[in-house]
Amino acid sequence: MTGPMLAQEMGLSRRLMPVPAFPMPGLLIGGSIGLMLVAVLGLIGAGLIQEHVTPTQRLLAPGTLGHPLGTDQLGRDVLARTLGGFRWSLAVVVPATAIAAFVGTLLGLAAAANRGWTRTILESVTESAAGFPFFVLAAPIIGLAGRGYWPLLMVLGIVSSAPFAIAVFESTWRGRYPMGLTRALHAVWRALPAVGAFMVADLVVAEVCLSFLGAGAPASAPSWGNMLADARQSVAAAPWMLYVPATALLLTVVSANWFGEGLGQLWGPGPG
Amino acid sequence: MDEVRVQFPDARGRWVPRLDGISFAVERGEALGIVGEPGSGKTLVALSVLGLIPPPGHVSGSIRLLGHELVGLVEPEWWRVRGRDVAMVFADARYSLNPVRTVGSQIEEAVDRHYEGFPHGMTRRWVRERALEALAEAGVARPRVRFRDYPHQLVGDLRQRVMIALAGANRPPLYVADEPTAGITDPVRAQVMLHMLRRLLNAAALVLMTRDPAIAAAVCKRVAVIHAGRVVETGPADLIVTAPRHPYTAELLDAAPRTSATAINPIRPGCAFAARCPNAIEQCRRLRPPLEPLDGRQVACWNPWGETA
Amino acid sequence: MAGAALVKLVSVEGPPREEDGYGLAAHIGKRLAYRAIQLAAVLLTATTLSFILVRLSASPAALLAGAGATPAQVRSAHLAYGLDGPILRQYLTFLVRALRLDFGQSPVHQAVALELVRQRLPATLALTAVVLVVTGLVAVSVGVWLGLRAGRPEHGWAFRLLLTGQSLPALALGLVLFHVFGLTPASAVGSPLRFTLAVLTLAWWLVPRSARFTAGTVAGAARQSWVLTARAMGATSRELLWGHVLPNSLLAALALVGVQVAFLLSAAVVVEWLFGWPGVGELLAGSLHTGDFPVVEATVFVLAVLVFAVYAAVDLTLAAADPRLRRTPSPAGV
Numbered sequence: 002m003t004g005p006m007l008a009q010e011m012g013l014s015r016r017l018m019p020v021p022a023f024p025m026p027g028l029l030i031g032g033s034i035g036l037m038l039v040a041v042l043g044l045i046g047a048g049l050i051q052e053h054v055t056p057t058q059r060l061l062a063p064g065t066l067g068h069p070l071g072t073d074q075l076g077r078d079v080l081a082r083t084l085g086g087f088r089w090s091l092a093v094v095v096p097a098t099a100i101a102a103f104v105g106t107l108l109g110l111a112a113a114a115n116r117g118w119t120r121t122i123l124e125s126v127t128e129s130a131a132g133f134p135f136f137v138l139a140a141p142i143i144g145l146a147g148r149g150y151w152p153l154l155m156v157l158g159i160v161s162s163a164p165f166a167i168a169v170f171e172s173t174w175r176g177r178y179p180m181g182l183t184r185a186l187h188a189v190w191r192a193l194p195a196v197g198a199f200m201v202a203d204l205v206v207a208e209v210c211l212s213f214l215g216a217g218a219p220a221s222a223p224s225w226g227n228m229l230a231d232a233r234q235s236v237a238a239a240p241w242m243l244y245v246p247a248t249a250l251l252l253t254v255v256s257a258n259w260f261g262e263g264l265g266q267l268w269g270p271g272p273g
Numbered sequence: 274m275d276e277v278r279v280q281f282p283d284a285r286g287r288w289v290p291r292l293d294g295i296s297f298a299v300e301r302g303e304a305l306g307i308v309g310e311p312g313s314g315k316t317l318v319a320l321s322v323l324g325l326i327p328p329p330g331h332v333s334g335s336i337r338l339l340g341h342e343l344v345g346l347v348e349p350e351w352w353r354v355r356g357r358d359v360a361m362v363f364a365d366a367r368y369s370l371n372p373v374r375t376v377g378s379q380i381e382e383a384v385d386r387h388y389e390g391f392p393h394g395m396t397r398r399w400v401r402e403r404a405l406e407a408l409a410e411a412g413v414a415r416p417r418v419r420f421r422d423y424p425h426q427l428v429g430d431l432r433q434r435v436m437i438a439l440a441g442a443n444r445p446p447l448y449v450a451d452e453p454t455a456g457i458t459d460p461v462r463a464q465v466m467l468h469m470l471r472r473l474l475n476a477a478a479l480v481l482m483t484r485d486p487a488i489a490a491a492v493c494k495r496v497a498v499i500h501a502g503r504v505v506e507t508g509p510a511d512l513i514v515t516a517p518r519h520p521y522t523a524e525l526l527d528a529a530p531r532t533s534a535t536a537i538n539p540i541r542p543g544c545a546f547a548a549r550c551p552n553a554i555e556q557c558r559r560l561r562p563p564l565e566p567l568d569g570r571q572v573a574c575w576n577p578w579g580e581t582a
Numbered sequence: 583m584a585g586a587a588l589v590k591l592v593s594v595e596g597p598p599r600e601e602d603g604y605g606l607a608a609h610i611g612k613r614l615a616y617r618a619i620q621l622a623a624v625l626l627t628a629t630t631l632s633f634i635l636v637r638l639s640a641s642p643a644a645l646l647a648g649a650g651a652t653p654a655q656v657r658s659a660h661l662a663y664g665l666d667g668p669i670l671r672q673y674l675t676f677l678v679r680a681l682r683l684d685f686g687q688s689p690v691h692q693a694v695a696l697e698l699v700r701q702r703l704p705a706t707l708a709l710t711a712v713v714l715v716v717t718g719l720v721a722v723s724v725g726v727w728l729g730l731r732a733g734r735p736e737h738g739w740a741f742r743l744l745l746t747g748q749s750l751p752a753l754a755l756g757l758v759l760f761h762v763f764g765l766t767p768a769s770a771v772g773s774p775l776r777f778t779l780a781v782l783t784l785a786w787w788l789v790p791r792s793a794r795f796t797a798g799t800v801a802g803a804a805r806q807s808w809v810l811t812a813r814a815m816g817a818t819s820r821e822l823l824w825g826h827v828l829p830n831s832l833l834a835a836l837a838l839v840g841v842q843v844a845f846l847l848s849a850a851v852v853v854e855w856l857f858g859w860p861g862v863g864e865l866l867a868g869s870l871h872t873g874d875f876p877v878v879e880a881t882v883f884v885l886a887v888l889v890f891a892v893y894a895a896v897d898l899t900l901a902a903a904d905p906r907l908r909r910t911p912s913p914a915g916v
Binding site: 027028125126128129132133134135136137138140141142144145146147202206209210213214215216229232233234236237240243244247250251254255258259262 | 616619620623624628631632635636639645742745746748749750751753754757758760761764766767840841844845847848849851852855856866867870871873875878879881882885886889893
Binding site: 323325348349351352353354355356357360361363368369370371372373374379382383386387423425436439440442 | 825
């Protein structure tokens, strides 16, 4: 493996790191529980309406009647909005991951099945995409295309396909003799979920950051990024505006990372 | 070595001996060959002399070198023994040398480490001269040029000579060579390699591990054949190679057919070779045969090869 | 005696040695060309993509001039970008302008866009450099400690700890620090406190990944055969670590630095914005808010060049440091 390909692995294809000698089952179990919790909270959030703007009740502290976790600067209930954030994040990130997985798999299979110039070009394209600062590319694109669900989804999906391409390529490339289609698909099936879990974690964070910068979710959407941006203005007066969505974010990311790492150890390539 | 036993715990925590009752002695100027198939335990013999048996392995018995007992030494004590009193020449040097350092620097490192008490001013130059000397003694042509080479720039048997040079850097009294011709395909070069090893005998003792009895016979006066961690035949090399008495030795020399290949299970009672042995009798499966003198060598067999019934 | 003659006869000279210099230069040339092509491809894609998006928007000229531009500025943008002519000509104009590094004027700052970026670059570079140094020291120490204990129980909980720590996004941590240290968006801009917190936030994000990766390379290096050889020659644990394990594992980890820089620049956009550090990242974030297109374009361009320059530099360092990468012709029989 050349130096640059080796470099891709950091943070992008973590499953390729040598697996610790002691398998850690707690990761997979903990991660799964966390993710299920996230999904449940997302479903709850889907059923709530969060847009009650009530200026008379702005900046109420947690524990107030009717607003267990307080309200924000526009009087919106923080708990309801955070739960809505679960739904929003899942609604953006899950399809985006699916798109990225799809595009990435095609690229990876194409690279593994071809030789010579085709492969070199595909490899270098994937490598440049993976190695390029994500934000510097994503933020301006959304800035140009406008805020909203669909631009966010498309940008996140397409820009994140590189790690999938790399993972698929690594697991289906056998040098001279490419594997048959069924074996390849089986290898892909094993390779994708761990990468997918890490990707979900990364995309949740990416969506939050983009929305925080104002280049992601529309202003009214219950994205945690929007909530954090609001929190920044009023954090001294209303710290709950920061800590509630931050905790929700942490829960989601930890669960996804643990799940991905646990799965990677289970189905991974084995000790280095 | 005297009744040396090396044990490892298996999956259930029971101790399984991978070497059992190994005893031999070798003197300066002598070469002893240890012959056996892969997995027979010959590498463990080498590792135990150097204290490199990986944990959780356990070594018991006695290994004496220059009058010092080696079994039971702790790691810091081993640092003085390895490379100075005994040195190992590894098989197939392809990955046995650090690829990002020059060959010369690795030999210098070995010299530097063990030479204490040398006048400070001369140390660097003396170390370099000694390393170059070691390369020359190992038959490396143009040692000053090779000194600055990296391992990947060297051909197979040149690398092997560098390994010999490395081992000989401090002129140890005992060399342990594990499959020294492993990376060499050309038979002429293999012969040259064996000649290099014979030259070592001028000042030191040599224990040579190999799977080919002919190689052992080419270099060594005496040979010990190992199977499943036990010595099954030992004695003068030319005698054993021309007229083997243990069925396993005969098999190694292609003089006897194989009946079947089974996994080695040292816990089973009786002779470990019984399942594969064409000479096996009922007693072989029940009792482990001891080493007994026969025909000028020692054999551990109830029904030795070449005997009429 | 016959043996000695045999030795001389078969004395192996080794392969004919080509001068190291030739092999190295060719290798470096190829890597640099490769990086240059990648950079060109990325810039081309970015430019084309932005052209498409601009063209698809409601009023391209207004967009190109930047929000808040006067009607006069919008009209001049209209002319400068040739928005009257055929599409292909517009595209070419777009490309040519980018090639000439002409990104126009920022209506918000009333200055040439590229100049603005250039002025802010040192601040970002300073931040990045400090973070890299801090990360390097911490991650390598932790990674070595972790890698050497690969089979043992401590590895388990340390690993879990790192993984969890990595899961706290820089943004969240930054905001928490913001709150804890009582900062408001307006207070103490550019102060050492803000710088330290920004470094801390970025390092927090980068250290766990790097530590885990270093642990992997160290664990891998410790298992290599040459380490056993050195040990068999009596090397102490310290000699093994510093002489054989670290050089090889750090070499592998070096390849990581390029990717780290790319990620850092990405995260810096958010962190600089959060802590008000006057670097390129803050400029980009601010320009997205105000719709200052020329500045956005210029920033992306400069950052792309910077990233690939770093990759190229890492390639060069690797080539110089790793003897195996200098492609002298492989000797026969190897």
